[in-house]
Every structure is written in structure tokens, then in C-alpha cells.
Amino acid sequence: MLPRWTVTCVGCCLLLAVTGAPMSISAQTTSPWTFRSRLVMSGSTDHSEPAGFTMYSGIALEAALARRLSDRLAVELAVRTESREVDRVVAGPITERLGSLELLPVNLLVQWQLARSGSVRPYVGAGMNLTVAWEKSGVLDSLDVATRVGGALQVGALVPLSGRVAFNADFGWNSLSTDISGSTGRVALLKVDPIALGVGLEFAF
Secondary structure (H helix, E strand, C coil), rough: CCCCCCCCCCCCCCCCCCCCCCCCCCCCCCCCCCEEEEEEEECEEEEEECCCCCCCEEEEEEEEEEECCCCCCEEEEECCCEEEEEEEEEEEEEEEEEEEEEEEEEEEEEEEECCCCCCCEEEEEEEEEEEEEEEEEEEHHHHHHCCEEEEEECCCCCCECCCCCEEEEEEEEECEEEEEEEEEEEEEEEEEEEEEEEEEEEEEE
8 A cells, every 4th residue: 555645845956065176077068067856755664663653755856966076976965855744553553643744854975977978877876864854743843853864875877868958867765763752751763764766857057
């Protein structure tokens, strides 16, 4: 059975300033900068301490700014917002809806581009993820949700459509464990390891 989806569309763009890096840019490209806009579907999780908490999937619009440092090496900064519902098992099949979390995952990744030419140009990336809960609703509104940092991995590919536009497919993984706590202490530790699939367009400028 498919989980419930919440659709959040936010237009966002962050500048990543990378200076002093060695450049070896192909003569076919006039600029090392690219902007990517992806529709991202992320997975759900039911890993928690104590057990019984579920954080449902989300769909978001992601914006990413990348800069090539050499012919194959690049840095990407990506940000999106996710709205995720959280439930807790009370007894047997009975669940309590705790509300929703508005999350802001930010990924900073170093990418290795496996091919700079051809009809399909794959790449891999690794880096860090920072996820902030910037809005809460329901029972969660009276609780604190910790901001945490974790690892991030990425596998993707570009399919050129024109000289400056390419189709982008991206498969990512973020590691995140966050505490939900109240006035009497920790309520639960949510272990979120969402797998995310994104598709969109890349624009060189």
C-alpha cells in the first residue's frame, strides 16, 4: 500500500561561492555554473526508539546550484522543503496522528562526473546533509525537534537536450537521526534514512 503523500512546492535558490579552485573547463562550455530544479520523492521510515513511530513520505521541489572545479569534479548545494506526517502506534492497530513536520534538508556534495560527453553523462557524489525542522503542527507543535547533521550519497545522470539544457535523474540517500523531546525529556528518537528519487532539468549559465 502506498503511503500518504504531501505535496510541497517551493521555489528556492542558494548561491554557493567557491573560489580559488583549479579550473580545467572544456572549451565547449562557457560557464562552470549550472542550476538544477528537481521534483523529489523521498521514502518513509518506521525506525524509532521506542518503536512505533512512523514518518511518512514526502514530495518536494528541490533547487540545486553546482560549480565545476575541474573537468570531472564539481560541488553541488541542494535545498528543498518536505512536509512529513508523523504517527505513533498507541495499542495494536490503533495509531495516533501526532501532526506534521516541515523539514528543510540541505545537501552539500562533491561530485565526480564519470563522463563529460555522450548521450548519457553519469555522476556520483558524497557529502553532508543538514536537516532543520522549521515548522510543526498538531501534537508536535508543543515538542522540540533537534537539528542534526548526517552523511549524504548521490548517483545521477544527465541527458543533454540542447547546448545549455539537460534532463537530470538523481538517486540520493540521507542519514538522519533526530530527537523529539518535551518538557519531561526525550519522547522518541527517529532514525530517518530516506532514499530520494528526483527528476528535473539542468540549466547552464
